Amino acid sequence: MTKTPGAPPPTLTSIARSLGLSPATISNVYNHPERVSDDVRERVLATAEAVGYAGPDAAARRFRRGKSETIGVVFTDEMPFALADPASVALLAGLSTTLQEARLNLLLLPTGPPVGASRVSNVMGAVVDGFVFYSVPEGDPHLDAALRRRLPTVVVDEPRDGLTADWVGLDDRAAAAELGQHLAHLGHRKVGVITSRLGRARYNGPADEDRWTQAVYSVQRNRIAGLRDGLGGVALVVEERFENAVESGAAALQSLRQRHPDLTAICCFGDVLAIGALDAARRQGLSVPGDLTITGFDDIPEAGRVGLTTVNQPLVEKGRIAGEMLLSHALAETPRRRFLPTSLEVRATSGPPRP
Amino acid sequence: MTKTPGAPPPTLTSIARSLGLSPATISNVYNHPERVSDDVRERVLATAEAVGYAGPDAAARRFRRGKSETIGVVFTDEMPFALADPASVALLAGLSTTLQEARLNLLLLPTGPPVGASRVSNVMGAVVDGFVFYSVPEGDPHLDAALRRRLPTVVVDEPRDGLTADWVGLDDRAAAAELGQHLAHLGHRKVGVITSRLGRARYNGPADEDRWTQAVYSVQRNRIAGLRDGLGGVALVVEERFENAVESGAAALQSLRQRHPDLTAICCFGDVLAIGALDAARRQGLSVPGDLTITGFDDIPEAGRVGLTTVNQPLVEKGRIAGEMLLSHALAETPRRRFLPTSLEVRATSGPPRP
DNA sequence: CTGAAAGCGCTTACAG
DNA sequence: CTGAAAGCGCTTACAG
Incomplete structure (x- = not known):
């Protein structure tokens, strides 16, 4: 038939x-x-x-x-990049746990490149009962559009300040300060940072203080500030990459060492970057941490397996909590903010600099 | 206001x-x-x-x-597990590339545990213009429900035979046969297999020939058959784990070696399992491949970084192609089948057994 | 247990 | 450039 x-x-x-x-x-x-x-x-x-x-x-x-039984998720990165980072995937996994229990579907909303000719955001037309925004810049037009729909919305990580939505994330400044102290105590005198994007436009290269104090990504801004706090007077140079990827970490390490051969430690704001940096360092015949200390951020599973010194954050838990905040959202309530604990995991890639 | x-x-x-x-x-x-x-x-x-x-x-x-501008994706695994496997995430990433270009959203549809009291599948009510099914068992009720909706549907990997939908996947038997030959040539005389689930019900333990020839997962069935082809007369024992996870690989390695201390090589049907097995082997003080050869399947990025001998398949590409087949789908057309190339990547975890 | 009625909020030709 | 009309396919009280 x-x-x-x-x-x-x-x-x-x-x-x-x-x-x-x-x-x-x-x-x-x-x-x-x-x-x-x-x-x-x-x-x-x-x-x-x-x-x-x-x-x-x-x-x-x-x-x-009148109900869509669906939650929309928006990433800063384009989806293929977001999915290439185990940290954001872990967030999704945690979120999906909560949603699955509530029998809700998860809609991945590509926001695509700059909103283009039509100033219409994909989130305006999304058939969802709520939104999770993961790590978007301050002033993000998609977040604004979502907020205008007055649907329950939870922001993860950033933006953090002046937000009219619920928020869950870390005290990035304190977390980075702890890492800075660790490096200062080891005796490092000049430290490099590899960070993912600080601005909206695609840029790869060194970032001076002007640039990083004005970054629209509060996470990165706060981490650099925290690192400084912890490092005391230790010199700090920053290298920026638009994509948060293994290849970026490798390339950034090269530029950084070329510009500053005297660096003895490199902090990567993401384990994925750190893994790339590690690879590049070893390919150049450097021993880690003998010749160079390399640290990460996030503590994805691979970090433990390769012995990366990194800052642990509860990635899956963060997604789970974001989901719970969404489900328990009450309109007209004061926005909630939930800080998750971090901890420095000292493993095999950090050590004192050669005398 | x-x-x-x-x-x-x-x-x-x-x-x-x-x-x-x-x-x-x-x-x-x-x-x-x-x-x-x-x-x-x-x-x-x-x-x-x-x-x-x-x-x-x-x-x-x-x-x-009348259009939802959304494609639904269904996994066999519950979402947190699917998202923990870089292989399925890579598929999603590839798929998202195609969908993003077409400005389509991606809806992750949890099918949850056995369809429960209400024999209603979540896919029946999903507001989508098409489906991608990733590696579901033969006779999957959700796939049946989707097919009944007569929306464009692409099946990835499995089920493969007797399908009234488009399909993209591998020649798993041939791929595994190549791996089997590699091991036979190295001189292995007894080989273990760590496979993810062969049946619908949760089961962890040894799987005899009856069980694996009747598996409802054609991929696993074909890989075991192919391994046998390639191994010639070499003995083969199979250990099954319900979840495709690092911990499963570790646990399976232990049981396998306990039951068969004379195994000299272990083939894991997934790099995630292999990474768990590698960890477990090393924790037990075994040298790889000196004491034990361990191989994977998929060739996720971490496989290259840890030197895992594995079977490469174009994971991201597979997702991209699934998306393209979906977009180019013509109703009432004969179902298409697209076989993607595989290749054996011999790296550092396979070698001859100790004499 | 079954049906008549109202209406969810919008967009699409079509007319003016 | 603006409006009147029709209708997308369904579910929900409510009545019988």
């Missing part, structure tokens, strides 16, 4: 008509089977099967019900 | 009424701004702003338009 091409597809109403029943009854067969007599139910299901009716149209039902 | 709680939320119609305009005009302001006079456009936008109207209701618009 194949659908005749050209014939209008079956609908709940057409099934009703063909059976001499009311649409309400057909609806009940699918939504409240117990309210319908066995006889009617069977006839309806048989007809549905015969004409290839797969149940009430999903879009119509969602519309009618 | 906050929304008065209790007041009905603004709609396109309410805006029209309050301005003495028709709904069609308000609609045009958002959908065809050029068809509207500057004056009217500005008044509408100002009013919208004032009453907190964020544009046409997304669900209503999707319903009316």
Whole structure:
């Protein structure tokens, strides 16, 4: 019984008509089977099967019900990059745990490159009951658009200040300060930083103090400030990469060492960058930490396996909590802020500089 | 100008009424701004702003338009597990590339544990224009439900045979045979396999030939068969784990060696399992490949970094192609099947057994 | 247990 | 450039 091409597809109403029943009854067969007599139910299901009716149209039902049972997630990075970073994937995993329990779907919303000619954001038209924004810059137009929809929204990591939405993240400054102290105590006198993007536009290269104090990404800004706090007077130079990827870490390490051959330690603001830096250092024949200390941030599983000294943050838990905040969201409430603990994991890639 | 709680939320119609305009005009302001006079456009936008109207209701618009601009993705694993495997995440990344270019959203559909009391699948109610199924068992009820909706559907990896949908995947048998030959040539005489689930129900432990020839997961079935082809007469024992995770690999390695201390090589059907096995072997003081050869499958980025001998498959590309097949899908066409190339990457974890 | 009625919020031709 | 009309497919009280 194949659908005749050209014939209008079956609908709940057409099934009703063909059976001499009311649409309400057909609806009940699918939504409240117990309210319908066995006889009617069977006839309806048989007809549905015969004409290839797969149940009430999903879009119509969602519309009618007013709930989409879906949460939208927005990343700063384009999706392929976000998915290449185990840290953001871990967040998604945690979030999906909460959502799965609540039987909610997870919609990945690409925001694409700069909003382009049409100043319309994809989040305006997204059929969702709420949003999670992961690490977007201050003044992000997509976040603004989402907030205008007055749907429950949770921001993860950044932006952090002046936010009218719930927020979950870290005390990045304190976390970085702890790392800075560790390096200062080891005796490092000049430290390099490899950070992911500080600005909206694509840029790869050194970042001076002007640039990083004005970064629209508060996480990076706070980490640099914290590192400084912890390092005391130790010199600090910053290298920026637009993409948070292994290759970026490798390339950044090269530039950094070329410009500053006297660096004895390099802090990467992400384990993925650190893994790239480690690879590059070893390919250059450097021993870690003998010739160079390299540290990360996040503590993804691979960090433990390769012995990377890094700052641990509860990645999966962060996603889980973001989901719970979303589900427990009460409109018109004061925005909540939830700081998660971090801890310095000293492993095998940090040590004192050679005398 | 906050929304008065209790007041009905603004709609396109309410805006029209309050301005003495028709709904069609308000609609045009958002959908065809050029068809509207500057004056009217500005008044509408100002009013919208004032009453907190964020544009046409997304669900209503999707319903009316008949397109959801969204593709649904279904995994076998529960989402947190799927997201913990870089191989499935890489697939998602590839898929997202294609979808982003086509401006489509990606909906992650948890199918949850066994469909439970209500024999209703989440895919029935999903507001999507198409589906990608990633590695689900033969006879999967969710896949059946999706197919009944007659939406464009692409199956990745499995099920492979008797499918009425497009398919993209590997020649798993041939790929595994190549690996088997490699091990046979090295001189291994007894080989262990660590495979992820072979059946629908949760089970961890040894799998005999009966079990693996009847597996509902064709990928695993074909890989074991292929390994056998390539190994010739070499003995083969199989250990099964329900979850495809690092911890599973570690645990499986232990059981395998306990039951068969004479194994000299272990093939893992997934790099994540292999990484767990490697960890466990080293924790037990075994040298790899001196005491034990360990191989993987997939060739995720970490595999290269740790020197794992594995079977490479184009993971990201597979996702990209799945997306393209979906977009180019023509109903009533013969299902397409697309085999992607694999290659054995011999690295540092395979070698001859000790004499 | 079944049905008649109302309506969810919008967009699309079409007319003026 | 603006509006009147029709309708997308369904679900929800409510009545019988």
